[in-house]
Amino acid sequence: MKKILTLLLSAGLVATATQAVSSPKEDLEKFRMYYEQRFPGIQLDDFGNGPYALDASKRLQWESMEEFPPYEDYIDKGSEIWETPFKNGKSFASCFGKDPSKVRVKYPHWDKASSQVVTLEGDINKCLKDNGEKPFGWKKGKIAHLGAFLGYEARGQKINVVIPDDPKALEAYEEGKHFYYAKRGQLNLACADCHIQYPGHRVRGQLLSTGLGQTTHFPVFRAKWSKAAANSDGMGTLHRRYGGCNKQVRARPFKAQSRQYRNLEFFHTYMSNGLAINAPGYRE
Amino acid sequence: MTKLTKRLGPTATALALCIGLVLSAQASAADLEAGKKIAFDRSKGNCLTCHHIEGGTLPGNIGPPLVAMKSRFPDKAKLRAQIWDATAINPHSIMPPLGRHRILSEKEVDLVTDYIYSL
Numbered sequence: 001m002k003k004i005l006t007l008l009l010s011a012g013l014v015a016t017a018t019q020a021v022s023s024p025k026e027d028l029e030k031f032r033m034y035y036e037q038r039f040p041g042i043q044l045d046d047f048g049n050g051p052y053a054l055d056a057s058k059r060l061q062w063e064s065m066e067e068f069p070p071y072e073d074y075i076d077k078g079s080e081i082w083e084t085p086f087k088n089g090k091s092f093a094s095c096f097g098k099d100p101s102k103v104r105v106k107y108p109h110w111d112k113a114s115s116q117v118v119t120l121e122g123d124i125n126k127c128l129k130d131n132g133e134k135p136f137g138w139k140k141g142k143i144a145h146l147g148a149f150l151g152y153e154a155r156g157q158k159i160n161v162v163i164p165d166d167p168k169a170l171e172a173y174e175e176g177k178h179f180y181y182a183k184r185g186q187l188n189l190a191c192a193d194c195h196i197q198y199p200g201h202r203v204r205g206q207l208l209s210t211g212l213g214q215t216t217h218f219p220v221f222r223a224k225w226s227k228a229a230a231n232s233d234g235m236g237t238l239h240r241r242y243g244g245c246n247k248q249v250r251a252r253p254f255k256a257q258s259r260q261y262r263n264l265e266f267f268h269t270y271m272s273n274g275l276a277i278n279a280p281g282y283r284e
Numbered sequence: 285m286t287k288l289t290k291r292l293g294p295t296a297t298a299l300a301l302c303i304g305l306v307l308s309a310q311a312s313a314a315d316l317e318a319g320k321k322i323a324f325d326r327s328k329g330n331c332l333t334c335h336h337i338e339g340g341t342l343p344g345n346i347g348p349p350l351v352a353m354k355s356r357f358p359d360k361a362k363l364r365a366q367i368w369d370a371t372a373i374n375p376h377s378i379m380p381p382l383g384r385h386r387i388l389s390e391k392e393v394d395l396v397t398d399y400i401y402s403l
Contacts, residue, residue, distance in 0.1 A: 186380075186385050186386075186387055187380040187385070187387070188371065188380050188381055188385055189378060189380065193378040194378070197376075197378060198346050198378065201344065201345050201346045202343075202344045202345050202346070203333050203334065203344045203346060204332065204333050204342050204343070204344050205342045205344075
């Protein structure tokens with residue numbers, strides 16, 4: 001434990017009140033190096049497989065799931081949503097371009113004009129509204145199906161979030177970073193506590209994934225979600241997961257697509273720059 | 285000397301009584317059972333999320349297994365302090381401050397401390 005703490009401290013990964021502001025690039029280098037030293041031998045892209053990169057027996061179970069992946073139907077549904085014209089005759093291609101494989105890699109990004117982080121989900125609903133259609137729900141259902149299709153089409157491309165040298169963009173990034181390291185909720189836990197200090201350890205039966213690679217495979221099919229309720233088919237967006245991780249520490253979750261979660265996504269996805277997109281993923 | 289003992293007599297008896305009281309303040313079986321229940325309950329102590337405890341199913345392994353506690357915490361007050369607010373001892377601790385954040389009441393922290401101390 002002491003060794004880990006020293007490593008964390010030297011990597012500057014333990015949030016302290018006096019934390020000096022470092023550049024996103026420096027943060028990324030430290031973040032990456034920390035996991036590489038902690039889990040030597042794991043290939044960079046493999047971190048995108050979450051707990052399955054860290055535990056051989058979990059990996060075997062997962063690989064057998066992947067033979068007939070439960071998310072396949074939803075990729076097909078997403079493809080249909082992509083193809084189906086709006087009432088005005090246009091379709092999603094009018095907003096995102098004709099090639100569905102080129103969409104996912106553009107998100108999240110900083111939008112200078114509106115001075116905010118724009119996410120794929122945000123643009124999906126914007127496209128619907130701009131075309132006089134009813135927007136989708138934010139966390140599951142059609143938005144996740146379309147996301148699954150666009151993620152699948154983009155598989156293998158590298159995450160490449162750009163943090164422009166613009167004070168407002170850096171502020172958004174800092175807010176997201178702070179979110180990840182700040183203790184919150186009645187249980188007083190930070191994302192970093194679980195996913196930086198203790199990846200590879202178990203909370204009850206669940207193996208904690210590394211913060212590195214945590215966003216590459218969203219939207220995700222989660223077995224737990226598929227059993228959650230009749231209107232839940234297992235597919236969920238990243239912000240749905242954020243809400244879940246907030247709730248389990250007894251903190252009030254923010255709204256999906258709130259500024260807080262968009263900024264968190266900005267930081268969190270940037271930290272996985274260079275890893276291959278492998279959406280949609282399967283998780284237990 | 286005998287004079288002194290005689291004079292101290294009543295005080296010494298009182299002292300002995302006090303010690304006796306402290307010793308008999310050892311938790312009853314029912315209290316231990318109540319402490320265990322709180323420790324295992326997911327909506328209360330939920331210690332198994334992170335610690336192996338004898339008799340608990342699906343323990344996590346974030347914190348050390350809770351065994352031989354008397355040898356690790358000869359001073360029970362220190363054990364209680366760890367449970368009350370682990371971050372007072374290690375500011376980076378992931379262990380929730382069960383007392384300070386009112387996850388458990390004073391009484392519940394006492395019961396859990398007694399139970400953990402018995403392990």
